[in-house]
Amino acid sequence: MPIACSAGRNVILITCENIEETGQACNQIELRFAESLAMTADELIVKLKDPDDKVRTEAWFGAGRVGAPAIRPLSALAAEDNLEVARAAKRGLWQIVRHAGRPGAGEELTAVQAELVSLLDGRLPAALLREVLWMLSEIGGEESVQPIARQLTHMQLREDARMALERIPGAGSLAALKAGLAAAPDDFKTNMAQSLRQRGEVVPGIPCVKLVPTRKTNVKRVDG
Amino acid sequence: MSGPDRHPSRRTFLKAAGAAIGFPHIVSSRVLGASGRTGAGNRLTVGVIGVGGMGLVHLKNLLEFRQQGKVNIATVCDADEGRLGKAVRTAGAGVEPYRDYRYILERKDIDAVIIATPDHWHAVQTVHACECGKHVYVEKPASVTIEEGKAMVAAARKHHRAVQVGAQARTAKPAHITCTAIRNGIVGRVTRVTCWHYATPIDNDPVPDCDPPPELDWDLWLGPLRWRPYNPRYCPGTFRWLMESGGGQIRDRGAHQFSTILWCMDADRQTSYTVEAKGTPPSKGLWDCPPEMEVVYTFEDPHWQLVWGQPGDKIGKTEFGNVFWGDRGRLVLEWEGGHKPADEMAVDFKVPAGGVEVARTDEYESLDMNHKADWFKAIREGSKPAVDIEIGHRVATMCNLGNLSYLLGRKLSWDGVKQQVVNDEHANRLLGRPQRHPYHL
Numbered sequence: 001m002p003i004a005c006s007a008g009r010n011v012i013l014i015t016c017e018n019i020e021e022t023g024q025a026c027n028q029i030e031l032r033f034a035e036s037l038a039m040t041a042d043e044l045i046v047k048l049k050d051p052d053d054k055v056r057t058e059a060w061f062g063a064g065r066v067g068a069p070a071i072r073p074l075s076a077l078a079a080e081d082n083l084e085v086a087r088a089a090k091r092g093l094w095q096i097v098r099h100a101g102r103p104g105a106g107e108e109l110t111a112v113q114a115e116l117v118s119l120l121d122g123r124l125p126a127a128l129l130r131e132v133l134w135m136l137s138e139i140g141g142e143e144s145v146q147p148i149a150r151q152l153t154h155m156q157l158r159e160d161a162r163m164a165l166e167r168i169p170g171a172g173s174l175a176a177l178k179a180g181l182a183a184a185p186d187d188f189k190t191n192m193a194q195s196l197r198q199r200g201e202v203v204p205g206i207p208c209v210k211l212v213p214t215r216k217t218n219v220k221r222v223d224g
Numbered sequence: 225m226s227g228p229d230r231h232p233s234r235r236t237f238l239k240a241a242g243a244a245i246g247f248p249h250i251v252s253s254r255v256l257g258a259s260g261r262t263g264a265g266n267r268l269t270v271g272v273i274g275v276g277g278m279g280l281v282h283l284k285n286l287l288e289f290r291q292q293g294k295v296n297i298a299t300v301c302d303a304d305e306g307r308l309g310k311a312v313r314t315a316g317a318g319v320e321p322y323r324d325y326r327y328i329l330e331r332k333d334i335d336a337v338i339i340a341t342p343d344h345w346h347a348v349q350t351v352h353a354c355e356c357g358k359h360v361y362v363e364k365p366a367s368v369t370i371e372e373g374k375a376m377v378a379a380a381r382k383h384h385r386a387v388q389v390g391a392q393a394r395t396a397k398p399a400h401i402t403c404t405a406i407r408n409g410i411v412g413r414v415t416r417v418t419c420w421h422y423a424t425p426i427d428n429d430p431v432p433d434c435d436p437p438p439e440l441d442w443d444l445w446l447g448p449l450r451w452r453p454y455n456p457r458y459c460p461g462t463f464r465w466l467m468e469s470g471g472g473q474i475r476d477r478g479a480h481q482f483s484t485i486l487w488c489m490d491a492d493r494q495t496s497y498t499v500e501a502k503g504t505p506p507s508k509g510l511w512d513c514p515p516e517m518e519v520v521y522t523f524e525d526p527h528w529q530l531v532w533g534q535p536g537d538k539i540g541k542t543e544f545g546n547v548f549w550g551d552r553g554r555l556v557l558e559w560e561g562g563h564k565p566a567d568e569m570a571v572d573f574k575v576p577a578g579g580v581e582v583a584r585t586d587e588y589e590s591l592d593m594n595h596k597a598d599w600f601k602a603i604r605e606g607s608k609p610a611v612d613i614e615i616g617h618r619v620a621t622m623c624n625l626g627n628l629s630y631l632l633g634r635k636l637s638w639d640g641v642k643q644q645v646v647n648d649e650h651a652n653r654l655l656g657r658p659q660r661h662p663y664h665l
Binding site for chain 2 (some may be wrong): 054061099137193209211216
């Protein structure tokens with residue numbers, strides 16, 4: 001008789017000779033999975049550097065419970081030249097963010113958010129900082145607002161910072177968007193106005209340009 | 225069946241439409257004709273936005289409709305100049321090419337648009353088209369986020385536009401035969417529907433980011449998505465294997481299969497359910513959708529389950545399909561009920577006296593042509609098309625929630641009335657996604 005064993009998001013169907021054997025096998029799988037969850041940040045980093053795709057994949061997929069202590073080392077690894085190692089590290093970061101966002105995560109969420117905010121100090125490449133902004137857009141609260149708002153003056157990050165603020169609910173992010181609009185250079189005012197409109201604000205004096213065509217083609221029509 | 229001879233003339237339809245009570249759609253004077261006169265050329269004037277893949281199929285359909293005197297093709301549009309050049313040559317003389325779809329929307333002579341761009345563009349372009357007074361045929365899946373889907377429904381209703389989603393099975397014969405049989409109890413009461421489907425591919429040939437090819441406007445292709453450097457593995461076609469832009473097989477093919485299943489189960493009103501997804505992640509590469517995946521949707525009142533399986537338990541003969549499990553047996557539907565014939569058991573089934581009859585537009589053998597004929601009919605009659613945007617949105621919501629449950633690693637309880645996940649603030653924040661300026665709803 002097959003029994004379904006739960007290993008994180010995977011369900012494994014096991015069939016043995018009898019119900020006892022099946023149950024024991026199931027227990028073993030669940031125990032091993034639980035052990036893998038006890039992975040430390042250091043162990044996670046080692047596995048993510050492994051040349052075997054499967055080892056790396058298993059590691060990042062199980063990174064959620066490693067939590068806040070892994071964020072800084074993962075961010076360093078995500079900036080590495082090795083394409084697949086960097087990708088696995090980035091995906092590990094996302095797993096941590098999404099695990100921390102679960103209902104009732106409490107202090108774990110606070111710790112992950114604080115680590116992410118600390119990455120916005122500018123030492124990471126812009127591409128990775130954009131990723132951090134999007135992570136904060138998912139789980140960030142009031143504590144994230146001002147660190148994100150400071151990125152509105154950064155040419156390479158300002159659009160992602162705007163979108164992150166737009167997504168974070170609450171009065172703090174709305175106030176930051178308004179302040180951002182007031183301080184924005186002319187070429188960024190319509191962007192800021194867009195976010196404020198998405199948040200239900202009326203923004204007079206800055207027309208919405210979403211329906212204004214701008215891109216001309218070089219392809220010619222066929223004449224009859 | 226059908227063929228052009230059975231297709232009533234546009235003039236006949238317009239007379240009938242004009243006589244209808246409570247004509248809710250605003251049909252342009254060019255279509256109806258001012259002061260009771262027929263419009264110029266007596267045809268709908270249509271533009272095609274996105275002309276690769278299915279976009280070319282749509283264009284070829286329109287050429288056939290044009291030959292039958294039913295439409296004018298005014299424009300074609302694509303962010304890829306290579307594709308655009310091919311399309312404009314296919315469309316022939318007098319068809320204007322555009323890179324930017326907004327040029328089409330500002331043209332007053334265009335009544336309707338067909339949108340076959342990558343999935344992340346569907347909602348923005350549909351909403352903009354409705355706001356500019358165009359009727360819309362949009363490819364499936366309707367949207368990539370639930371907030372987008374809500375905006376599409378709202379725009380269609382506010383501007384009284386007919387918005388058809390391109391899940392053609394609800395106007396196709398095999399799905400109709402199956403739907404009629406299921407609704408009339410061919411296998412008794414159905415409590416479980418299972419799907420089987422081949423895996424989402426893995427990017428086994430990853431390459432670094434690089435400059436986009438000169439013919440591609442990368443910024444425009446990205447549109448509402450956050451900016452990132454070009455990578456050849458994003459497009460064309462492969463956008464489907466990324467969560468942001470495609471969502472994998474469950475959103476690509478699931479949008480077809482779920483639409484058919486909800487139709488067969490008469491479950492369009494069962495909008496609340498739980499969703500629990502499990503999957504295996506890809507072992508390498510840019511694409512992030514799970515190659516293998518199982519998603520269980522549980523509905524109540526009445527109780528039944530829909531199980532999406534990649535690969536799932538393959539019962540039928542072809543690459544993917546569905547099984548309806550009833551208390552008196554099972555019925556297989558290959559694919560989604562469009563391209564493959566219905567099971568013989570369903571074909572042979574006779575509707576009992578007083579049984580349920582299911583309506584379907586039946587004007588063309590070709591499911592692509594017939595689905596568009598259904599849309600044209602809705603435009604003319606001011607009625608809702610077979611896969612009205614509200615249905616398309618509900619189907620896309622199922623696909624999107626399946627992916628969300630996988631990404632978050634937890635079961636979600638969906639309140640279809642409030643359109644929110646119950647007691648999960650994080651999940652609710654992910655029902656929408658901020659969009660890049662100026663490509664926004």
